[in-house]
Each structure stands twice: as structure tokens, then as C-alpha cells.
Amino acid sequence: MNCPKCRAKMAEMTIEGVDLDFCSGCKGLWFDKDEMAFMTEMTADFPNPQAARTVGKLTPFLCPRCQGKLEEILFAPPNQVLLDRCLSCHGVWLDKGELAKVEEIAAGFDNPRSKILRAAQQLTAKGYSLMGVRATDLPD
Template identity: 25%
Template sequence: MDFPRPPDDGITPLGIPGTLECPLCRLPLELAWAGAAQVLLCRRCRGILIPMASFSRAITYLRSTASDPPVAPPPMNREDLHRHIACPRCGRQMDVHPYGGPGNIVIDNCPHCRLNWLDSGEFFRVVRAPGKDRRRARE
């Protein structure tokens, strides 16, 4: 499991272009399905835009119903804390902070639009990270 980008990162594009652009690539984001939530996906960098409420709901659901073994996440990339991107919806600079949940990810969010931006692979890194809230195999 050392692939930098697994062939299937769990995000399925739905082939429907949205109206917002990737804050990094400036390409149109497409509607996509991330296991339990609709998101907007950049096909080039595989980053996703997801409403904050959907994000927490989907993470709670996917972790509590997980049947695959947990995967210990790599350490947080602290350089990500110094990157600033513009909200694809309102154009304001997004807040950047370490995600309070599992996965050691840095999250960008727009408090005005209540949107999160996650880089490639980060969504399922959170889903797969070990933790008490993750379903355990029955004994």
C-alpha cells in the first residue's frame, strides 16, 4: 500500500461538471461520490470540495460501518499549513488548520460557505485511520 496515488482512491466521478473551479488547477470541478457523500472532484489533482456538514456525517458513517482493516496514516505534512488557497465559491482565502479528527490531515475550510477542501487521498485517509469510533471486526 505504498502507492503515492492508488488507482482507486474511493472517489467516483459522476461525469457531471459543476460550476466551480479547482482552487489549485483552475479546472472545473465535477460531481462525484465519496462513499457516503456527494462531493466536487478535480480530476487532475483529485482534490475534493465537500460541505462541512456532509463531511462530518460521511466520516462518522463510513468509520462506524467500516469492514476493512484500519490503515495508520502518515504524519501530518506541516508544510500544508502554510499553503493558502481561495474558496472556489466566494473567492475568500480559506482557513487552514490541522483536522481535529483522525488521519493527520491538514484541512482548508471556508467558514462563510461552510465548505472543506481536501487534497488527494485525504478523505479516505481519515476514513481508514485507526480509532475507537471505527467499527471493529466481531470477535
């Protein structure tokens, strides 16, 4: 599978029981439908999908999983974090740096010790540095 942004081949790794696709080129992450919800310990990938869609716009990028069109939508309005979601398979693409923003917002909805923080720590242990922050620098 190739990255929708930089077209580099993506690496698959299993973290917290979820197969994530990681781009070592641009540091983006691909979540298949409901994987982001599982990782953030939320009930859905997007906490308020109707509100998120009100600002949706098509991007020039294609889904790495099914080649469907990606739309840019708000993760949890009124927060201004725009994520890319496939119109066909509903997978979600996170650009470098968006993982921390999603984690921060998700912590306000559910358990602040979500699986996504542990995922960042496990990625760091495998030698990846996300968002310019190593998991050892993150608070307990």
C-alpha cells in the first residue's frame, strides 16, 4: 500500500491489536474504518460525524486502501483539526502531527490514557519519531 500524500510504500505494524499503516516518508498514519475509534477508546472514528461533514471538502488525494476519494473533514467540531477520510471505505488518514491533536481532543471525550498514546510509545520503541516528539518525552 502506498502513502496517499508522498506515494512512498507504507509499512504495516500491529500496535494494541490493530494493524496500522505507517509512512516513514511523511510520517502519516492510515487507520481503516473504526480503528481510530478503537485506538482512542471512543465509540466512533469521529465523535460527531454530522457536524464534521458540514465542512467536508474533496482533496486531490486517493485512499491508499481502495483508491476512493479522500475528503477533508473536522475531527470533532468546533476543534479545527482537519483529517482526511475516504468517502468509500471510511478509513482515516492522519498527517504528521495530527496524531497528538487527535489524542488531546479524544482525551476530553473519554479515558485520557487512551491506546493512541501507547501506540505512539510503541512506534518510538520501534525507532519511529512522530510529530518530532519521542514517546519518552510524553507525560505519564
